[in-house]
Amino acid sequence: ETGVTQSPTHLIKTRGQQVTLRCSSQSGHNTVSWYQQALGQGPQFIFQYYREEENGRGNFPPRFSGLQFPNYSSELNVNALELDDSALYLCAVAGQRNTEAFFGQGTRLTVV
Amino acid sequence: AQTVTQSQPEMSVQEAETVTLSCTYDTSESDYYLFWYKQPPSRQMILVIRQEAYKQQNATENRFSVNFQKAAKSFSLKISDSQLGDAAMYFCAYGSMDSNYQLIWGAGTKLIIKP
Numbered sequence: 001e002t003g004v005t006q007s008p009t010h011l012i013k014t015r016g017q018q019v020t021l022r023c024s025s026q027s028g029h030n031t032v033s034w035y036q037q038a039l040g041q042g043p044q045f046i047f048q049y050y051r052e053e054e055n056g057r058g059n060f061p062p063r064f065s066g067l068q069f070p071n072y073s074s075e076l077n078v079n080a081l082e083l084d085d086s087a088l089y090l091c092a093v094a095g096q097r098n099t100e101a102f103f104g105q106g107t108r109l110t111v112v
Numbered sequence: 113a114q115t116v117t118q119s120q121p122e123m124s125v126q127e128a129e130t131v132t133l134s135c136t137y138d139t140s141e142s143d144y145y146l147f148w149y150k151q152p153p154s155r156q157m158i159l160v161i162r163q164e165a166y167k168q169q170n171a172t173e174n175r176f177s178v179n180f181q182k183a184a185k186s187f188s189l190k191i192s193d194s195q196l197g198d199a200a201m202y203f204c205a206y207g208s209m210d211s212n213y214q215l216i217w218g219a220g221t222k223l224i225i226k227p
Binding site: 088 | 118154155156159162203205213214215217218219
């Protein structure tokens with residue numbers, strides 16, 4: 001049990017729609033990273049937030065955006081959903097620099 | 113750009129035996145982190161072991177140990193006394209010193225434990 005909660009666990013959306021995924025953790029985890037894991041593949045880094053500011057981004061288009069709140073919870077927003085956005089979305093949180101990152105159980109997004 | 117390669121899509125081992133999972137990576141950095149994560153059907157990534165590149169000693173965590181060959185850019189995971197609960201996907205991941213939470217991952221190896 002890592003204390004990292006992602007919601008919802010599963011959801012189905014229609015192509016073109018928008019979706020918001022959420023991640024929450026215990027206080028003190030001021031760094032949050034989001035990953036996309038397509039079926040049968042390793043995760044791909046989307047972006048990272050530190051103290052409410054984005055401080056790293058992978059090779060994802062601007063329609064993938066995020067927020068981190070003062071209580072350290074975070075959101076991943078995806079606009080104009082495409083079929084290829086179907087994947088498991090993982091968030092990982094960390095506290096002190098260079099300590100272990102803890103993952104949530106992910107949100108399984110299906111775009112139809 | 114850094115890359116991580118896991119060349120074994122699937123491995124199987126008899127319960128109580130030893131198995132080694134392979135991982136190679138490419139980077140121009142001299143200091144970095146390497147990780148092995150386990151992903152069971154519950155989907156949650158669980159850290160198995162972590163290696164700092166500047167440390168020559170191979171990391172060990174109970175039945176799990178690594179063989180870190182920096183010059184060869186190789187980072188294999190050895191699981192001793194395999195247990196049924198070890199069955200999962202195993203991912204090798206790379207993190208740079210400045211942004212070690214922005215991980216680069218391999219494609220994973222599915223580990224099957226035969227009773």
